[in-house]
Amino acid sequence: MKRFGDVVAVAGVDLELPAGKLISFLGPSGCGKTTLLRMIAGLERPTEGRVFLDDEDITDRPPHLRDIGMVFQTLALFPHLSVAGNIGYGMRIRGVGRGDMRTRVEELLQLVSLEGLGERRISQLSGGQRQRVATARALALEPRLFLLDEPLSALDANLREQLQVELRLLQQKLGITTIMVTHDQREAMTMSDLVVVIRLGEVEQVGAPLDVYRRPATPFVASFIGRTNILRGEASDGLVRIAGQTFDVDGAVTPGAVTVSVRPEDAHLLVGEVPERNALSGRVVFVRDLGELFECYVDCGLEEHVVVAGSPRERVHVEQGERVTVSFPREACVVVRG
Amino acid sequence: MRALKWTLTALVVALLVAPLIVVAVVSINQNRYMDFPPEGFSLDWYAQLWRDSAWRSSITTSLVVAGASAALAVAIATPLAYLLRAYDIRLTPLLYSLGILPFMLPPVISALGALVFWNAIQHSGRIENIIVSHAIFFSTLPLITVSLAMETMDPSLPEAAQTLGANQRTTFRTVTLPLLVPSMITGYAAAFVLSLNEYIVAFMVSRFAVVTLPIKIVNDLRYGFTPTIAAVAVVFIVIATTMFTLFALFGNLLRFLGADPAILERER
Amino acid sequence: MLAVFFLAPFGFMLATSFYRRIEGGFYEPAFVFGSWQRLAHGVFIERTLFSIGICLLAGAVCIAVAFPFTYFLTRMRRRPHVILLVLIMSALALSEVIVGFAWSVLLGRAAGISNILVWLGAMDEAQAYQPSFVAVLLGLCYIAFPYCILTLYPQLTRLDPEVTEAAQTMGASPWRTFWTVVVPIGRPIIMAGFLLVFVFTLGSYLIPAFLGRPEHWTLSVFISDQATFNANVPFAAAMALFLTVLSLGVVALVMWTESRTRRAF
Numbered sequence: 033m034k035r036f037g038d039v040v041a042v043a044g045v046d047l048e049l050p051a052g053k054l055i056s057f058l059g060p061s062g063c064g065k066t067t068l069l070r071m072i073a074g075l076e077r078p079t080e081g082r083v084f085l086d087d088e089d090i091t092d093r094p095p096h097l098r099d100i101g102m103v104f105q106t107l108a109l110f111p112h113l114s115v116a117g118n119i120g121y122g123m124r125i126r127g128v129g130r131g132d133m134r135t136r137v138e139e140l141l142q143l144v145s146l147e148g149l150g151e152r153r154i155s156q157l158s159g160g161q162r163q164r165v166a167t168a169r170a171l172a173l174e175p176r177l178f179l180l181d182e183p184l185s186a187l188d189a190n191l192r193e194q195l196q197v198e199l200r201l202l203q204q205k206l207g208i209t210t211i212m213v214t215h216d217q218r219e220a221m222t223m224s225d226l227v228v229v230i231r232l233g234e235v236e237q238v239g240a241p242l243d244v245y246r247r248p249a250t251p252f253v254a255s256f257i258g259r260t261n262i263l264r265g266e267a268s269d270g271l272v273r274i275a276g277q278t279f280d281v282d283g284a285v286t287p288g289a290v291t292v293s294v295r296p297e298d299a300h301l302l303v304g305e306v307p308e309r310n311a312l313s314g315r316v317v318f319v320r321d322l323g324e325l326f327e328c329y330v331d332c333g334l335e336e337h338v339v340v341a342g343s344p345r346e347r348v349h350v351e352q353g354e355r356v357t358v359s360f361p362r363e364a365c366v367v368v369r370g
Numbered sequence: 371m372r373a374l375k376w377t378l379t380a381l382v383v384a385l386l387v388a389p390l391i392v393v394a395v396v397s398i399n400q401n402r403y404m405d406f407p408p409e410g411f412s413l414d415w416y417a418q419l420w421r422d423s424a425w426r427s428s429i430t431t432s433l434v435v436a437g438a439s440a441a442l443a444v445a446i447a448t449p450l451a452y453l454l455r456a457y458d459i460r461l462t463p464l465l466y467s468l469g470i471l472p473f474m475l476p477p478v479i480s481a482l483g484a485l486v487f488w489n490a491i492q493h494s495g496r497i498e499n500i501i502v503s504h505a506i507f508f509s510t511l512p513l514i515t516v517s518l519a520m521e522t523m524d525p526s527l528p529e530a531a532q533t534l535g536a537n538q539r540t541t542f543r544t545v546t547l548p549l550l551v552p553s554m555i556t557g558y559a560a561a562f563v564l565s566l567n568e569y570i571v572a573f574m575v576s577r578f579a580v581v582t583l584p585i586k587i588v589n590d591l592r593y594g595f596t597p598t599i600a601a602v603a604v605v606f607i608v609i610a611t612t613m614f615t616l617f618a619l620f621g622n623l624l625r626f627l628g629a630d631p632a633i634l635e636r637e638r
Numbered sequence: 639m640l641a642v643f644f645l646a647p648f649g650f651m652l653a654t655s656f657y658r659r660i661e662g663g664f665y666e667p668a669f670v671f672g673s674w675q676r677l678a679h680g681v682f683i684e685r686t687l688f689s690i691g692i693c694l695l696a697g698a699v700c701i702a703v704a705f706p707f708t709y710f711l712t713r714m715r716r717r718p719h720v721i722l723l724v725l726i727m728s729a730l731a732l733s734e735v736i737v738g739f740a741w742s743v744l745l746g747r748a749a750g751i752s753n754i755l756v757w758l759g760a761m762d763e764a765q766a767y768q769p770s771f772v773a774v775l776l777g778l779c780y781i782a783f784p785y786c787i788l789t790l791y792p793q794l795t796r797l798d799p800e801v802t803e804a805a806q807t808m809g810a811s812p813w814r815t816f817w818t819v820v821v822p823i824g825r826p827i828i829m830a831g832f833l834l835v836f837v838f839t840l841g842s843y844l845i846p847a848f849l850g851r852p853e854h855w856t857l858s859v860f861i862s863d864q865a866t867f868n869a870n871v872p873f874a875a876a877m878a879l880f881l882t883v884l885s886l887g888v889v890a891l892v893m894w895t896e897s898r899t900r901r902a903f
Binding site: 375378379382383385386387388389390392393396475476477478479481482483563566567568569570573574584587588591599600602603606607609610611613614615618 | 703706707710711720722723724725726727728729731732733734735736737739740741743744750751780783837840841842843844848857858861862874878879881882885
Binding site for chain 3: 073074095104106111112172
């Protein structure tokens with residue numbers, strides 16, 4: 033379990049993270065997620081606030097005295113050591129005996145599917161193999177905390193997806209508390225038990241991936257994770273009016289400005305003008321038929337085009353310029369902060 | 371560890387700076403004889419550099435030699451760099467090594483070789499000897515800087531010139547050469563400084579006939595000390611420091627010394 | 639054509655070394671082994687060993703100080719980083735004469751360290767620390783130091799800081815990280831720097847001449863002395879050629895042993 037305070041690039045973060053889970057720090061570049069991770073690792077000092085590991089205050093402890101294993105963005109493998117040498121480095125520092133070290137290295141090589149490659153030099157390995165070496169190296173001493181800083185960003189798309197699954201399975205198998213920094217929301221969704229969405233140094237939302245997806249707390253979270261339609265309107269007398277239409281929404285509403293998020297796949301397309309609640313009429317601007325899914329961009333008079341998405345089965349036949357009505361079911365209209 | 375880091379740095383800086391400070395102190399001492407603590411303050415010795423004709427002439431000689439030899443060095447190196455790139459690749463490393471060779475070996479050897487050479491052609495003790503010897507000896511530096519610039523130059527630029535109608539010579543003159551000018555200047559400056567400070571080759575080759583500044587200093591020291599020598603040293607130190615400070619402020623000193631561009635981003 | 643330009647002096651030197659020495663300081667074309675025979679003399683051999691010894695020592699000292707120093711330098715913030723570089727480059731621009739002079743003053747009896755110590759009351763009487771072996775060594779290290787840093791600098795700036803951070807996350811203290819990660823990675827440039835200092839100091843004339851007694855003189859001093867004051871150019875030529883072979887030989891030897899140990903590593 034981990035808890036921490038704040039620093040200049042990261043402000044007012046107060047998080048408590050559960051043990052044994054994979055937690056992602058998700059956010060755009062420069063939002064402070066890496067800084068946060070480095071503070072946990074001890075590579076940066078918080079200007080204010082403390083870091084606790086299992087109720088121990090480790091804020092003043094240097095990195096080599098914290099019980100962590102870390103995989104860096106550049107992987108930071110030692111070029112002067114072989115694969116086995118890299119993995120065994122931590123043990124060597126601790127004075128573990130030759131025999132024990134060798135056994136453990138073999139174990140780890142097996143764990144990451146790199147059997148027999150112990151004597152290879154780093155320069156001889158492929159990107160995916162290097163990633164695995166970095167992972168094995170970090171886990172060699174069975175640390176309490178496993179930290180990953182954008183570990184897959186240097187790999188190409190196919191490899192990334194494969195390794196995402198592998199890493200997640202590995203983490204589950206070992207049951208080790210893991211914190212991963214990423215800017216790729218699909219990666220976070222794939223691997224995490226818990227997602228911490230960070231923007232400009234502040235935490236916007238913490239929750240399980242699907243919760244964060246279905247119930248985004250802010251417009252930023254809504255649009256950063258997946259795609260969404262942001263509808264702005266006014267609330268008064270318990271009713272919400274958006275672009276002149278009455279809406280029933282899911283969530284408590286206070287009088288004043290209201291922002292609602294609706295995922296494209298939850299919206300429905302109806303031909304012609306259909307007067308209903310929770311609906312906006314407009315003109316079709318663009319249709320994208322990608323085979324596996326289709327998207328329809330509709331100009332409803334709002335700031336941005338409304339997007340309706342769906343699988344081919346749901347495809348309603350419309351053409352550019354046609355007048356249609358977009359229906360937003362009540363359960364899909366999520367009120368977001370701001 | 372942090373303490374160690376700053377202790378080491380402080381120690382190194384102290385050792386680097388100590389001799390310079392001492393010399394500076396000596397140069398403003400009023401007394402003719404070196405002593406400490408210094409008695410009185412005087413800038414007389416600096417004035418001496420100006421008044422004394424022996425000092426003036428040696429300074430002038432050094433400047434002339436440095437200026438000429440550096441120019442000659444660049445003149446030798448530039449076409450050489452060009453040829454090395456244009457010709458058979460197999461010979462290139464060999465010729466390149468030959469070019470670097472005089473620079474890598476103890477200067478005494480080159481000095482002696484030059485001495486023998488000039489004697490053999492019956493042309494001893496003349497100022498041209500130093501100029502030419504220095505030029506050859508120091509041509510390595512402009513060779514390196516110009517070669518490097520050539521390698522990193524965008525090859526499509528001269529090609530573009532050719533598609534616009536310029537022949538080989540014109541292209542070289544109007545496109546390649548101007549682009550090489552910065553590296554030529556750097557090479558010139560380096561050769562200039564080295565020539566200015568060079569003692570052994572100048573000494574051996576001129577055989578007491580021509581007196582450059584380093585030669586004068588060494589000679590004077592043999593006969594006893596005058597604070598004027600210290601004054602010269604301080605002038606040199608100030609010039610060098612000023613030059614590099616300007617470079618650091620207006621140029622990119624780190625990149626010039628070969629630093630990784632990424633280091634410029636790191637704002638630790 | 640250009641090759642000739644470079645090789646001519648060498649050719650002449652080779653020939654001259656076989657010439658016969660005549661009275662009055664001149665020499666005539668001949669083919670005599672006299673000069674070469676003198677090389678086998680005790681004095682010469684002693685000089686040679688001394689020169690190699692002191693230059694290797696200077697190399698070791700320079701590297702031992704310059705490597706950690708440059709490593710720290712590359713990690714510094716912009717401001718101190720640049721200031722230090724300006725300082726080092728300025729030191730580089732000093733001529734050997736000035737350096738020799740400055741150190742002779744610093745270590746001398748009139749206005750040097752000992753005088754400061756006397757003034758502060760830590761010592762009774764001023765002492766001259768030069769000419770001496772240590773003085774020559776310090777002088778040699780001083781002139782070689784900036785060059786040493788310049789060869790280490792480019793590569794050390796390219797050392798990924800995450801590599802040392804990784805070592806720390808695995809339990810290595812900064813001290814251990816330095817010795818088990820930074821130094822091994824830096825081996826090639828450490829070797830290069832060491833050789834650079836060796837070759838460079840071997841060629842130094844003014845420092846040993848200034849700061850050392852005759853017993854501290856290196857071959858470079860010896861050779862130029864022979865050529866000028868003793869007017870024995872053929873002998874000087876022979877020695878110079880020997881020195882050339884020697885320099886190249888030592889460099890080759892060190893590089894060879896380095897590649898052997900690398901393989902075992």
